[in-house]
Amino acid sequence: MNHQPFEEWLLDDKPLNPIERRELDLHLRTCARCASLAEVGLTLRSAPVVSPAAGFTLRFQERLAAQKIAERRRRLWGLMVLLIAGSGLLAWLLVPYILAFASAPIEWMTAGIGYFLFLLTSFQAMTEATAVLLRLAVNFIPPYAWMALASALAGLGLLWTISIWQFSRTAQGVSA
Amino acid sequence: MNEEQTWALEAQRGSDEAFTKLVETYQTPVFNLCYRMLGEPELAEDAAQETFLRAYQHLHRYDQKRPFATWLLSIAAHYCIDKLRRRKFSIFSMDEEDEDGNPFEIADLDSPNPEAEAMKGQTRARVQAMLEDLDPTDRAAIIMRYWYDYSEIEIAESLRLTVSAVKSRLHRSRKALAGMWQEEETRVRAERRTYESPAF
Numbered sequence: 001m002n003h004q005p006f007e008e009w010l011l012d013d014k015p016l017n018p019i020e021r022r023e024l025d026l027h028l029r030t031c032a033r034c035a036s037l038a039e040v041g042l043t044l045r046s047a048p049v050v051s052p053a054a055g056f057t058l059r060f061q062e063r064l065a066a067q068k069i070a071e072r073r074r075r076l077w078g079l080m081v082l083l084i085a086g087s088g089l090l091a092w093l094l095v096p097y098i099l100a101f102a103s104a105p106i107e108w109m110t111a112g113i114g115y116f117l118f119l120l121t122s123f124q125a126m127t128e129a130t131a132v133l134l135r136l137a138v139n140f141i142p143p144y145a146w147m148a149l150a151s152a153l154a155g156l157g158l159l160w161t162i163s164i165w166q167f168s169r170t171a172q173g174v175s176a
Numbered sequence: 177m178n179e180e181q182t183w184a185l186e187a188q189r190g191s192d193e194a195f196t197k198l199v200e201t202y203q204t205p206v207f208n209l210c211y212r213m214l215g216e217p218e219l220a221e222d223a224a225q226e227t228f229l230r231a232y233q234h235l236h237r238y239d240q241k242r243p244f245a246t247w248l249l250s251i252a253a254h255y256c257i258d259k260l261r262r263r264k265f266s267i268f269s270m271d272e273e274d275e276d277g278n279p280f281e282i283a284d285l286d287s288p289n290p291e292a293e294a295m296k297g298q299t300r301a302r303v304q305a306m307l308e309d310l311d312p313t314d315r316a317a318i319i320m321r322y323w324y325d326y327s328e329i330e331i332a333e334s335l336r337l338t339v340s341a342v343k344s345r346l347h348r349s350r351k352a353l354a355g356m357w358q359e360e361e362t363r364v365r366a367e368r369r370t371y372e373s374p375a376f
Contacts, residue, residue: 011347036354036361040306044322044353047303052207052221057199059221060228067229 003034010037180244188235195235199228202245205324206252212319213256215308223259227252242333249324250334253316260312306356314349317342 006027009016016024028035101108177185180201186194206227211220230251231238238247307315316335320326326334332342 011350032358033354036358037350040350040353040357041322043299043303043357044318047300047323049204049208049323050211050217050220051204052224053217056203056207056221056224057196060199060203060225061196063225064229064232 003031006031006034007037010034010041013041177240181240184235184238184244185240187232188238195232198231198244198248202248205245206248208323209249209252209316209319210256212304212307212323213253213312213315214259215304219259223252223256227255230255245324246326246330246334249320253320253334257312257316260315302357302360306353306360309356310349310352313337314345314352317345318349318353321346 006024008014009020009024028038180198183194183197183201187198203224207220207224210223210227211217214220214223227248231248234251238244307318310318313335317331317337320331320334328339328342328346331337331346332339335342337345
């Protein structure tokens with residue numbers, strides 16, 4: 001038996017004109033397959049909407065409150081574990097130095113001041129060297145090379161901005 | 177902007193009161209979807225509660241341009257699909273069934289016509305049993321189409337499918353359901369014939 005176009009009409013829930021309606025009715029009287037299709041469509045459409053038991057919102061509020069408490073407790077425990085572990089690690093790393101410092105404090109202080117002065121003078125020397133190099137570079141590097149460098153940096157900046165924007169776009173349809 | 181979207185916006189800004197209004201408004205559609213997907217009221221209650229909890233936690237991801245109901249039902253459908261896929265691997269079925277494997281359906285005995293109510297109950301049970309034979313995603317598509325009047329585009333957005341995939345899933349499921357319906361009709365008719373007395 002030819003089920004077309006009736007099967008297509010039924011599957012697509014096509015709105016029918018009176019002639020099509022009559023043709024479909026005639027077909028449904030002789031075709032059990034299409035009749036089942038129509039009957040299933042009607043049954044699905046007339047199936048009732050089931051409601052939850054009374055007090056759903058209250059039960060949700062209780063569940064949400066419990067979830068919030070559990071979340072807060074979890075965060076607090078996480079923070080405490082992190083603090084204890086961090087303190088332990090720091091103590092383990094510092095104990096040899098503290099012991100050494102306690103045994104000869106003057107020598108340690110002298111060495112510390114010396115190291116600080118070394119860092120300071122090194123930084124000053126590096127700053128002066130960079131300034132001299134930049135002054136020389138301005139004369140040696142042609143203007144188009146500067147332009148290319150500036151464009152490359154701008155391009156990188158743009159790429160970075162686009163990536164951040166793409167990652168931070170809001171996602172829809174949470175499946176969690 | 178409609179009332180629901182205003183509540184959603186307020187909830188996004190941290191108003192628990194606005195979210196409660198959303199729960200009150202959408203509890204039935206969400207519960208119904210979960211019930212039709214999972215087939216058991218207890219599981220549906222748990223799934224509906226979990227849906228609202230997830231919506232609350234991911235409220236910042238809700239896009240005001242989309243209807244709130246579509247977003248919410250999408251969460252519910254995905255949750256139920258995951259649950260069904262996990263349940264597939266469990267050994268024991270927790271469904272309450274009679275000796276023939278049909279789910280229990282209690283007729284409303286206080287109604288004026290208990291016989292008609294029982295018939296209705298049987299049809300409802302039959303629809304539910306047939307739905308349970310469908311693939312979880314197909315089932316979600318059918319529920320969205322026939323209980324919520326969702327268009328193919330809305331179903332595609334909710335289930336993260338293409339429109340053509342939704343169309344073919346709907347067609348396939350409707351045909352499968354019709355096949356099951358026809359088989360059941362044949363079985364019922366044969367049973368009736370067996371019990372009928374030859375004297376009549």
